[in-house]
Amino acid sequence: MTSPRNMPPITAHPTGFVRVRGAREHNLRNVDVDIPRDALVVFTGVSGSGKSSLAFSTVYAEAQRRYFESVAPYARRLIDQVGVPDVDSIEGLPPAVALQQQRGTPSARSSVGSVTTLSSLVRMLYSRAGSYPPGQAMLYAEDFSPNLPQGACPQCHGLGRVYEVTEALMVPDPSLTIRQRAVASWPLAWQGQNLRDILVTLGYDVDIPWRDLPKKQRDWILFTEETPTVPVYAGFTPAQTRDALKRKLEPSYQGTFSGARRYILHTFTHTQSALMKKRVAQFMQGSACPLCEGKRLTKAALSVKFAGVDIGELSQLSLAQLAELLRPVAAGQDKMKLSVEKRLAAQRIAQDLLERVSTLTELGLGYLSLERSTPTLSSGELQRLRLATQLGSQLFGVIYVLDEPSAGLHPADGEALFTALERLKAAGNSLFVVEHDLETMRRADWLIDVGPAPASMAGKCCTAGRRRGVAR
Numbered sequence: 001m002t003s004p005r006n007m008p009p010i011t012a013h014p015t016g017f018v019r020v021r022g023a024r025e026h027n028l029r030n031v032d033v034d035i036p037r038d039a040l041v042v043f044t045g046v047s048g049s050g051k052s053s054l055a056f057s058t059v060y061a062e063a064q065r066r067y068f069e070s071v072a073p074y075a076r077r078l079i080d081q082v083g084v085p086d087v088d089s090i091e092g093l094p095p096a097v098a099l100q101q102q103r104g105t106p107s108a109r110s111s112v113g114s115v116t117t118l119s120s121l122v123r124m125l126y127s128r129a130g131s132y133p134p135g136q137a138m139l140y141a142e143d144f145s146p147n148l149p150q151g152a153c154p155q156c157h158g159l160g161r162v163y164e165v166t167e168a169l170m171v172p173d174p175s176l177t178i179r180q181r182a183v184a185s186w187p188l189a190w191q192g193q194n195l196r197d198i199l200v201t202l203g204y205d206v207d208i209p210w211r212d213l214p215k216k217q218r219d220w221i222l223f224t225e226e227t228p229t230v231p232v233y234a235g236f237t238p239a240q241t242r243d244a245l246k247r248k249l250e251p252s253y254q255g256t257f258s259g260a261r262r263y264i265l266h267t268f269t270h271t272q273s274a275l276m277k278k279r280v281a282q283f284m285q286g287s288a289c290p291l292c293e294g295k296r297l298t299k300a301a302l303s304v305k306f307a308g309v310d311i312g313e314l315s316q317l318s319l320a321q322l323a324e325l326l327r328p329v330a331a332g333q334d335k336m337k338l339s340v341e342k343r344l345a346a347q348r349i350a351q352d353l354l355e356r357v358s359t360l361t362e363l364g365l366g367y368l369s370l371e372r373s374t375p376t377l378s379s380g381e382l383q384r385l386r387l388a389t390q391l392g393s394q395l396f397g398v399i400y401v402l403d404e405p406s407a408g409l410h411p412a413d414g415e416a417l418f419t420a421l422e423r424l425k426a427a428g429n430s431l432f433v434v435e436h437d438l439e440t441m442r443r444a445d446w447l448i449d450v451g452p453a454p455a456s457m458a459g460k461c462c463t464a465g466r467r468r469g470v471a472r
């Protein structure tokens, strides 16, 4: 066991330490280290040194595990299970937030606007200060949300796209028989066999090429909304099945049929598995919704304008453009001829929005739009987005764990990133950052250098010290 070589007293005066003893996660070899709280701590080291194993797989994982233990059993189902890190003990550990992670299952509905909560402010702006066409009653903020039934476009249910499932997509090779998996969109393994066996019971020929089946039969198999439940004789040939049905033999089980399109749409809407969703999506052809033109909202919501644009168009603007649009409103200049009440509401909300949008543009994210879906963001973009959002929160006493937040950031925007990190620290939080960027290392109050160079020695030694001790 090796202990960290502590360098001379630090200047940041941390109020305490997270004391890690005997960390052995992944490639760490019994590492002991004291990490200061209320400081900007950078975990560095060559690739494979174990810096992420220490920051994420040990410190963050243990904080998550303790949080998990503290919540009621029914709530645990909603949280991703975390393993127990391989470590003897960790003392002085506050709750931790990892900024690079998506919370819960990443969904297509998670967007820059929803993650930053800017969208809810924009909805309030349209509700309170939008200009309504004659005859249109005032709408509530919720009426501008595509994720709520009252706001969602009735045709695409707020997705902005409509999906078509065609025979050509589901049966790419009509020369195959049903037994040869002509219906490519069917589930794999047992469930696919089950559907085939049900068709045998129902009297369909599963051994002739798909294209030779009558159209009426093909349409029923693919597009029916009926879900008949019938006896299934697993492992029987079609002839044996007919015989068993005639003699009313005890079936293996009762099976329920689902049409191929019904299965695809149901799975796409309800599955929690990103992999399943991706699998069925290949049988769906998407196009912009003709009713809302991809703007996801009801006609009523889209009839309300602010500064000449509807909320769908506003959500497509880049954050830099949005700031331009808001600036005169926030300054109290009114080109829209609003009532006094509306003008004051518009000014107040616009000031609030502008301040938060500016933080995002300073962090080099001015090119993003509110509607941009977060699963399409890079890790660096997502972390800076969530960092900016945390600046507005009142949390303190938390460890924020980041993984190369400067990745993909233009060097000119680096200063804003440090300012953001410093502000979170000043609010009483700890920043644990895995990073090999030299500038970030120079800014650190404390450096944890994990592992000497040779890969065979990785994670064996752990050096900690204030940044003054680090070669520049």
Ligand SMILES: [Zn+2]
Binding pocket: 153, 154, 155, 156, 157, 158, 159, 160, 161, 289, 290, 291, 292, 293, 294, 295, 296, 297
């Ligand atoms: Zn629509």
